[in-house]
């Protein structure tokens with residue numbers, strides 16, 4: 573391009589409103605062209621994948637998405653914050669992937685749950701999402717191939733692990749393809765005809781009731797607390813009942829037309845929940861990964877020590893250990909372990925090889941990128 577054709581540098585400080593809007597129009601034109609070119613590239617990527625593996629092409633690549641979002645955050649110069657910028661790119665990538673192949677994602681419903689919020693955070697808005705009534709039904713939907721991926725909660729920072737999810741992995745061949753972390757804000761909501769001092773029942777998911785226990789003790793000690801399948805289910809019920817309230821997220825209040833009586837009633841201000849993305853694919857190395865395994869050990873003295881020793885010997889950073897009763901009974905246990913690294917990393921492979929020699933069974937649930945957003 574000749575020098576005289578190059579766009580003149582502009583200094584927004586010296587521009588009036590009309591000039592600033594002209595500049596925004598010009599920049600929007602550039603952004604539009606760039607997004608279109610990016611989408612064309614994604615279509616070409618789909619062609620290349622189809623050519624290489626016509627029957628088994630994998631379009632959604634969590635490791636690549638994590639790298640793209642991490643790079644956006646590293647290169648961002650502001651004034652938009654890193655997370656805001658990454659969310660914009662999250663949606664662009666989501667739209668590009670939908671051009672390649674629209675994804676079907678099952679989640680723990682009904683509509684308006686935190687799990688749906690987590691699904692949107694992870695995949696963006698360009699997927700077909702399908703609410704399922706229970707965690708094991710999310711697993712079944714993905715196992716049956718009706719949806720390619722599923723989203724289920726796995727642990728909460730105040731309430732701990734979601735046992736249903738861990739137990740579902742024991743009898744399933746599904747893998748973990750990703751994780752999402754979500755800050756959870758609980759709100760007390762009711763229909764427009766319900767007065768706060770008349771509330772006699774509070775519905776929510778059992779974990780949400782527990783996460784708001786102190787607030788409920790202090791402000792609604794007389795109201796009966798009723799556990800239901802999900803917070804969105806609680807909101808749906810309250811939609812048709814007087815003198816009842818639900819504890820749920822803002823999405824549920826909008827969906828079921830309820831008024832929020834009190835925002836952020838959770839006892840722990842940094843309350844957050846971790847969700848897993850389940851599917852059938854093995855995810856490649858992103859450079860900042862996590863691995864989850866489930867190990868069953870013989871019930872003998874020192875079993876746990878022998879299980880953990882190889883992690884320390886090979887410098888593998890263990891991030892979580894959960895014990896669950898083994899489905900075979902007899903007071904035996906299985907251990908769910910998360911650690912940093914990917915099964916293709918040498919130290920991880922060595923640690924797992926040693927554990928396999930000592931364990932009754934080792935099942936790798938998946939290596940996947942650490943949550944970026």
Ligand SMILES: O=C(O)C(=O)C[C@]1(C(=O)O)C=C[C@@H](O)C=C1
Pocket residue numbers: 614617618631632633634636637640664665666668669672
């Ligand atoms: O790089 C790929 O494999 C792509 O399909 C492109 C792309 C993107 O838009 O950047 C889209 C979907 C994938 O999940 C990852 C990245």
